[in-house]
Amino acid sequence: MRARRIVLAQRPVGLPRQEDFATEVIDLPPLADGQVAVESLYLSVDPYMRNRMGAPAGPGPAQELGAPVAGGVIGRVAESRSDTWAVGDVVLGSYGWQTAAVLPEGAVRAVDVHGLPLTTALGVLGSTGVTGYFGMREVGRPAPGQTVVVSAAAGAVGLVASQVARILGARVIGxxxxxxxxxxxKSQARIASAMDYHGSGFPEALAAQCPDGVDVYFDNVGGFVSRTVRGHLAMGARIVVCGQIAEYNGERPDAEETPIPTLLLHRGATMQGFMVMQYADRAAEARAQLAEWIRQGQLSYEETIADGFDQTVDAFRSLFAGANLGKLLVRVGG
Ligand SMILES: NC(=O)c1ccc[n+]([C@@H]2O[C@H](COP(=O)([O-])OP(=O)(O)OC[C@H]3O[C@@H](n4cnc5c(N)ncnc54)[C@H](OP(=O)(O)O)[C@@H]3O)[C@@H](O)[C@H]2O)c1
Structure with missing residues (x-):
């Protein structure tokens, strides 16, 4: 069996370019006992992958040069020498940007989508959905009536975080x-207000929407947007640091007029980072709740799907231009 894979050829500097990656065709090894061959159906492309590619180096394991870019995959078992998996089973893996792979049976798990479309396993019911759910519910903890601001609110994590806050009774500004x-x-996610940060009037529009300040800021982006939101913290505010995509390509934000510790001091505020893996043992709980809200019509989700394995790098690059509404995926096979 042959497979194509996209490997990291060199460490990107700034926005990743096509030349930073190489596509290889490989022969997969014959299966040993306890192994399966999985053909990819959908691949995930995520901002955290850029962090792992270095320069500048981010946290977490570094993406190895010459190795396929690691990430989530939905695939179908094409060959099996496993007692756990039969040919045709649909599974979740994390073997990354490859059209197929031979894996130990324990390297994949069953897809748990609660009757929703398969793609949700990498989206609203995947790690981005779980991130938005726990990040808002457990770290942000908005009280009913509080004002919550979410950045990258229409992305995979942000769309879930925004709606979880709305469901918890908060007034949400995306x-x-x-x-x-x-x-x-405003129309589908049904949050109170939303604003485009590209407009020159963004700081004024935000100020007008938060006359009593921001009680919870769910920060997906860092940079200019976050600096602007931090200027409107209410007393006792909480900042949830989920991601800093504006800085993953090496851009450093301008110095803050008021240093962050001073800002936190003056607003009696807290700032807490979190990683979704801290909630790994509770992921099923989040998936069940999110699926129930979707069934009840309380939570909307979106997916942007790029078609074809060859589109993977372009799709990945497009995350930094905001081309996606909801979770960005690549359809590989069907
Ligand atoms: N803590 C964790 O465990 C965890 C887990 C998953 C993801 N994350 C983080 O959560 C954030 C969102 O991830 P995601 O997977 O849901 O991606 P996403 O929001 O679906 O896609 C990224 C979005 O970021 C926005 N963006 C890109 N460059 C920007 C910039 N310079 N300034 C402001 N916004 C920018 C774009 O939307 P616009 O059109 O709005 O600009 C883009 O659509 C990322 O920072 C990611 O690293 C954290």
């Missing part, structure tokens, strides 16, 4: 990169 995304946030 920040996103286009008018179309803002319209979606």
């Amino acid at each position: 920040v996103a990169g286009s008018e179309a995304k803002c319209l979606y946030l």
Whole structure:
């Protein structure tokens, strides 16, 4: 069996380019006992992958040069020498940007989508959905009536975090990169307000929407957007640091007028980072709750699907231009 894979050829500097990656065709090894061959159906492309590619180096394990870019995959078992998996089983793996792979049977797990479309296993019921759920519910902990601001609100994590806050009774303001995304946030995600940070009037629009300050800021982006939101913290505010995508390509934000520790001091505020893996043993709980809210019509989700394995690098690059509404995936096979 042959497979194509996309490996990291060199460490990107700034926005990743096509030349930073190489596509290889490989012969997969014959199966040993306890192994399966999995053909990919959908691949995930995620901002954290850029962090692992270095320079600059991010936290977490570094992406190895010459190795396929690691990440989540939905695949179908094509050959099996395992007692656990039969040919045709649909599974979740983390073997990354490859059209197929030979894996130990323990390297994949069953897909648990609660009757929703398969793709949700990498989206609203995947790690980004679980991130938005626990990040808002357990770290942000908004009280009913409080004002919550979410950045990258129309992305995979942000769309879940925004709606979890709305379901918990908060007044939610989304920040996103286009008018179309803002319209979606207000009409489909049904949050109170949404604004495009590209407009010159963004700071004023935010100020007008938060006359009593921001009680919870769910920060997906860092940079200019977060600096602006931090200027409006209410007393006792909480900042949830989920991601800093504006800085993953090496851009460093301008110095803050008031240093962050001073800002936290003056607002009696707290700032807490979290990683979704801290909630790994409770992921099933989040999936069940999110699926129930979707069934009840309380939670909307979106997916942007790029078609074809050859589109993977372009799809990945497009995350930094905000091309996606909801979770960005690549369809590989069917
Ligand atoms: N802590 C954790 O465990 C964890 C887990 C998963 C993800 N994350 C983080 O959560 C964040 C969102 O991840 P995701 O997977 O849901 O991606 P996503 O939001 O679906 O996609 C990234 C979005 O970020 C926005 N963006 C890109 N560059 C930006 C910039 N310079 N300034 C402001 N916004 C920018 C774009 O939307 P616009 O059109 O709105 O600009 C883009 O659509 C990322 O920072 C990621 O690293 C953290």
